[in-house]
Amino acid sequence: MTNAAREVERLRAELRRHEHLYYVADSPEISDAEYDALMRRLMELEKEHPELASPDSPTGRVGGKAREGFVKVRHSSPMLSLDNALNEAELRDFDRRVRELLRGESYRYMAELKMDGLSTAMRYRNGRFVQAVTRGDGEIGEDVTENARTIRSLPLRVEADEGLRDGFEARGETVMNRRAFERLNAERDANGQARFANPRNAAAGSLRVLEPRVTASRRLDFHPYFLLVEGEPALGSQSEALETLERLGFKVSRQRRLCGGVEEVLEFCARWEAERDTLPYEIDGVVVKVDAVAQQRALGFTAKAPRWAIAYKYPARQAKTRVVGIEVQVGRTGTLTPVAVLEPKEVGGVTVSRATLHNEDEIGRLGLEIGDEVVIERSGDVIPKVVRVSVQGSPRKPFRMPARCPVCGGTVVREEGESASRCINTNCSARLKQSILHFASRGVMNIDGLGEALVEQLVDKGLITNVADLYSLTVEQLENLDRMGAKSAAKLVENIGKSKRNPLPRVLAALGIRFVGERTANFLGDSFGELDAIAGATVEELQEAEEVGPKVAESIYRFFREPRNQSLVEGLRQAGLVFSQEIKRSIVGPFHGLTFVLTGSLPNLSREEAKRRIEEAGGKVAGSVSKKTHYVVAGEDAGSKLAKAKQLKIAIMNEEQLLALLGD
Numbered sequence: 001m002t003n004a005a006r007e008v009e010r011l012r013a014e015l016r017r018h019e020h021l022y023y024v025a026d027s028p029e030i031s032d033a034e035y036d037a038l039m040r041r042l043m044e045l046e047k048e049h050p051e052l053a054s055p056d057s058p059t060g061r062v063g064g065k066a067r068e069g070f071v072k073v074r075h076s077s078p079m080l081s082l083d084n085a086l087n088e089a090e091l092r093d094f095d096r097r098v099r100e101l102l103r104g105e106s107y108r109y110m111a112e113l114k115m116d117g118l119s120t121a122m123r124y125r126n127g128r129f130v131q132a133v134t135r136g137d138g139e140i141g142e143d144v145t146e147n148a149r150t151i152r153s154l155p156l157r158v159e160a161d162e163g164l165r166d167g168f169e170a171r172g173e174t175v176m177n178r179r180a181f182e183r184l185n186a187e188r189d190a191n192g193q194a195r196f197a198n199p200r201n202a203a204a205g206s207l208r209v210l211e212p213r214v215t216a217s218r219r220l221d222f223h224p225y226f227l228l229v230e231g232e233p234a235l236g237s238q239s240e241a242l243e244t245l246e247r248l249g250f251k252v253s254r255q256r257r258l259c260g261g262v263e264e265v266l267e268f269c270a271r272w273e274a275e276r277d278t279l280p281y282e283i284d285g286v287v288v289k290v291d292a293v294a295q296q297r298a299l300g301f302t303a304k305a306p307r308w309a310i311a312y313k314y315p316a317r318q319a320k321t322r323v324v325g326i327e328v329q330v331g332r333t334g335t336l337t338p339v340a341v342l343e344p345k346e347v348g349g350v351t352v353s354r355a356t357l358h359n360e361d362e363i364g365r366l367g368l369e370i371g372d373e374v375v376i377e378r379s380g381d382v383i384p385k386v387v388r389v390s391v392q393g394s395p396r397k398p399f400r401m402p403a404r405c406p407v408c409g410g411t412v413v414r415e416e417g418e419s420a421s422r423c424i425n426t427n428c429s430a431r432l433k434q435s436i437l438h439f440a441s442r443g444v445m446n447i448d449g450l451g452e453a454l455v456e457q458l459v460d461k462g463l464i465t466n467v468a469d470l471y472s473l474t475v476e477q478l479e480n481l482d483r484m485g486a487k488s489a490a491k492l493v494e495n496i497g498k499s500k501r502n503p504l505p506r507v508l509a510a511l512g513i514r515f516v517g518e519r520t521a522n523f524l525g526d527s528f529g530e531l532d533a534i535a536g537a538t539v540e541e542l543q544e545a546e547e548v549g550p551k552v553a554e555s556i557y558r559f560f561r562e563p564r565n566q567s568l569v570e571g572l573r574q575a576g577l578v579f580s581q582e583i584k585r586s587i588v589g590p591f592h593g594l595t596f597v598l599t600g601s602l603p604n605l606s607r608e609e610a611k612r613r614i615e616e617a618g619g620k621v622a623g624s625v626s627k628k629t630h631y632v633v634a635g636e637d638a639g640s641k642l643a644k645a646k647q648l649k650i651a652i653m654n655e656e657q658l659l660a661l662l663g664d
């Protein structure tokens with residue numbers, strides 16, 4: 001080893017130790033400045049000696065190159081959700097079911113805090129962090145490895161025990177603590193960007209950005225709650241799993257308790273409900289799990305959740321405050337949404353100053369007038385809302401939906417049978433601003449750097465009259481705007497240019513057609529393949545796409561009949577956006593969601609061929625038979641796997657039957 005290599009190794013080990021002391025154990029031994037100095041030295045060395053680079057180096061924490069999108073990854077086993085218990089009686093019901101199903105065996109519960117973030121799977125191989133996958137739909141998530149690497153409390157290297165050495169997965173919650181959340185929102189206010197409604201949205205928005213540097217700046221934390229090997233619990237009990245994760249260097253929540261029975265669980269729940277505001281991060285309840293994995297297996301799963309665990313949910317937190325005004329916001333489709341402006345009030349550690357009122361009917365239902373004292377509520381994942389009027393104000397002033405749009409002065413109408421009032425001026429600048437923000441947003445065209453303050457200026461100065469104009473903006477036009485310089489202007493023009501490469505479904509979603517979000521856009525792209533085919537389709541034809549019903553089809557049809565929208569589409573075509581894609585023949589194969597096991601030798605297909613054919617049809621092929629197996633395909637000389645399948649009463653088929661299912 002060269003001297004440089006030795007120094008690099010030493011620095012990395014030292015930095016890892018200090019990271020753990022600081023971010024996990026919460027007991028730093030050196031100052032931030034000393035830490036920074038070590039990090040700088042390591043960066044220098046890695047720059048001088050690129051051959052020494054390594055993905056698990058602490059320098060990776062600062063966030064490397066941006067990416068264009070996220071790759072989809074299948075989970076090693078589904079990431080399910082939990083059933084909820086909303087009160088003590090429901091928790092006792094859960095306990096009774098467990099007791100009955102375990103028929104007299106004694107059992108214990110692990111009680112853990114239910115943190116409010118997003119569940120993520122962190123994969124390790126040979127003691128190194130190799131991949132992070134978001135929950136997604138539970139079966140398939142998104143690869144966010146580069147972003148997760150910047151989470152300081154996530155160990156990039158661990159001294160794996162026997163049994164974990166080849167590979168393991170730590171599943172847990174990625175969260176943003178309250179301090180980081182408040183700081184982020186203050187920053188966003190200052191930059192004229194939209195606030196995040198709660199720490200959970202902020203954590204999700206920070207992990208799913210294309211720019212790892214942004215994640216790095218957001219100070220996320222990862223708290224694991226499962227330890228898996230090949231998708232199955234790695235140890236005999238949940239308590240051992242958590243202890244092991246702790247020993248490996250993960251930040252496992254200390255607030256947990258192994259309970260002898262439901263009474264102890266209830267005590268734990270009550271204690272943390274009373275003390276939840278003292279925690280640095282948001283919790284929305286307690287997760288209760290049967291501790292022994294053998295008993296978990298015996299209890300099994302319902303269609304969507306385990307029978308051996310439950311989420312005891314705390315009620316949403318409420319507080320009282322006064323409504324000092326009601327503002328009206330104009331959305332991208334012209335919808336007018338009344339928003340209550342509140343005397344700022346802390347609700348469960350987060351300061352709330354606005355709450356949505358949805359529409360006129362909702363205000364009527366609440367009997368709300370300006371000046372009233374109201375009860376507001378914040379539950380983990382939603383925007384704060386007004387629950388009821390607690391004391392009528394004096395004076396108080398009724399709210400009336402304006403007859404003219406507060407932004408453009410255009411006519412406001414409320415159609416028969418609809419609860420929403422709408423500004424019908426398609427040239428309304430509020431609508432245009434919102435359309436541009438939608439167009440540029442995450443998950444749509446992903447144009448970084450195009451925030452609210454900038455869009456305001458672009459529209460107000462007449463630089464943009466429809467979204468297609470974005471593509472002809474020049475550095476010269478941009479650099480003279482407020483809070484812009486030559487450099488950020490050039491960067492923005494570059495980002496806008498890059499967005500031209502977004503695939504067709506993104507472009508479709510970006511158009512802002514009512515009811516057409518990311519999901520529907522994907523289905524439309526899959527069945528039509530061309531924007532022009534969608535634009536030209538009849539209402540009936542549109543309904544041939546998956547999940548497109550009459551209402552959605554009608555909305556798409558009408559959109560493309562408007563001259564204004566037609567010229568927008570032409571503008572985007574001129575700009576060179578992607579208007580076509582290959583049509584996927586089968587999106588999900590006939591075997592989607594099914595697990596097969598192959599045993600014995602098949603008359604015609606080799607093992608590899610059979611496996612490939614099953615996988616092409618969307619199925620999975622597993623090595624051994626378990627309760628999760630759907631079919632065993634048996635050939636000549638099938639041995640113990642066949643016996644096991646019979647014992648577990650799993651469907652058995654031969655090659656001929658398999659080929660028939662495959663449509664041969």
Ligand code: IVH
Nearest residue numbers: 080081082112113114115118119173225287
């Ligand atoms: S166990 C199948 N443990 O709550 C088991 N979940 O509704 C599911 N969560 O999606 C997860 N803290 O995002 C578990 N200590 C904890 C948790 C926890 C937070 C979240 C997780 C999950 C949701 C369950």
